[in-house]
Amino acid sequence: QVQLQESGPGLVKPSQTLSLTCTVSGGSISSGDYYWSWIRQPPGKGLEWIGYIYYSGSTYYNPSLKSRVTISVDTSKNQFSLKLISVTAAETAVYYCARAGPLTFDFDYWGQGTLVTVSS
Amino acid sequence: DIQMTQSPSSLSASVGDRVTITCRASQSISSYLNWYQQKPGKAPKLLIYAASSLQSGVPSRFSGSGSGTDFTLTINSLQPEDFATYYCQQSSTTPYTFGQGTKLEIK
Numbered sequence: 485q486v487q488l489q490e491s492g493p494g495l496v497k498p499s500q501t502l503s504l505t506c507t508v509s510g511g512s513i514s515s516g517d518y519y520w521s522w523i524r525q526p527p528g529k530g531l532e533w534i535g536y537i538y539y540s541g542s543t544y545y546n547p548s549l550k551s552r553v554t555i556s557v558d559t560s561k562n563q564f565s566l567k568l569i570s571v572t573a574a575e576t577a578v579y580y581c582a583r584a585g586p587l588t589f590d591f592d593y594w595g596q597g598t599l600v601t602v603s604s
Numbered sequence: 605d606i607q608m609t610q611s612p613s614s615l616s617a618s619v620g621d622r623v624t625i626t627c628r629a630s631q632s633i634s635s636y637l638n639w640y641q642q643k644p645g646k647a648p649k650l651l652i653y654a655a656s657s658l659q660s661g662v663p664s665r666f667s668g669s670g671s672g673t674d675f676t677l678t679i680n681s682l683q684p685e686d687f688a689t690y691y692c693q694q695s696s697t698t699p700y701t702f703g704q705g706t707k708l709e710i711k
Contacts (some may be wrong), residue, residue, distance in 0.1 A: 531648065531691060531702040547605075548697040578646055588654045589695035590638040594647035 486511040487583040488581050488595035495601050502568040503602055506581030507561070513539050514559045519584045521591065522555060522566045532577075535565050536584065571602045606630050606694050610703035616711040621682045625706045627675045627692035636696035639668055639677045642705075643688045652677065653689075684710075 492504035506520070506552050513520060522534040535545035537555045549568070557564040568575065578599050582591040607630035617623050628638065635655040640648035650659045652668035655675060665680040679686055687710050692703040 522642070530704050531693075533639075533700045533702070544698055548699070582647075585653075588636065590653035590693070590701060591640075591648070591661075592650050592652055592653075592659065594649075597647050 485582065486593045488583065488593055490579060490581050490595045490598040492598060492600070494599060496571055497604050498572055498602055499570055501570075502566070502571050502575070502579075502602070504566045504579055504581075504598065504600070505563050506565070506595055507563050509562070511583075512559075513557060513562050513564065515539070517586070519586060519589070520555075520557070520564045521582045521584055522593075523580045523582055523591070524575075525580070525597075526574070526577045534566065534568075574604045576600065576602045597601065605699055606697055606701055608635060608692055608694055608701050609705040610690075610692055611705045612706060613704065614707040614709065616709050617682055618711045619682055619684055623679050623682060623708065624676045625690055625692075625708075627670075627677070627703050629673045629675075629694055629696075632672045633694045633696035635671050636694055637668070637670065637675045638693045638695060639666075640693065641688045642684075642691065648691060679708075682708075684704045 487509045489507045519536040521536040524585045537543045552569045554567045578597040581595045581598045583593040609628045613676045637655045639652040642648040656668045667678045689705045689707045
């Protein structure tokens with residue numbers, strides 16, 4: 485059974501960098517069968533897809549965040565990571581990592597989510 | 605970006621009812637449409653992928669249909685555990701986008 489687990493600071497100051505890691509167990513990122521995504525959800529609001537990474541390191545970012553976001557992968561640790569620079573209070577959200585299949589790009593496995601609050 | 609619009613935004617129903625939620629895309633997405641269920645404090649759960657394929661382990665009372673720009677999620681014989689928020693998501697074109705959600709409440 486595939487499991488994903490987010491980790492990282494729960495509080496980030498405005499204008500600083502948000503950094504999160506997703507650890508995958510029960511399956512290998514290196515298998516190349518899936519894409520690995522970050523998705524966020526502000527409290528009480530809807531879902532926003534941030535971007536994905538493939539095991540090879542190829543990425544695609546939501547254009548609305550492209551200038552500030554980096555997703556990287558560490559296949560030796562079976563982890564992928566999110567960095568978002570220059571955050572604002574409006575980016576307070578639950579951040580999820582998720583797995584997507586390459587054909588229909590549906591998100592079939594999700595982490596439990598981690599709340600990141602942007603506040604001084 | 606492709607805009608996804610769900611209707612209604614909220615819905616009240618009773619156990620045993622049949623409910624339908626609609627999702628409309630701002631342009632054709634073929635059958636690249638997925639449905640999720642989210643309960644408070646939990647991650648979304650995939651119900652339907654590719655418009656009409658039932659995800660493994662999901663009860664058969666859930667079904668999806670549609671193609672192009674108009675899609676529906678139907679829940680037959682509502683069960684107490686079905687009261688949640690439902691989201692559609694298009695996976696036709698990046699950036700992948702979600703509908704605003706439909707909150708299904710107990711009448």
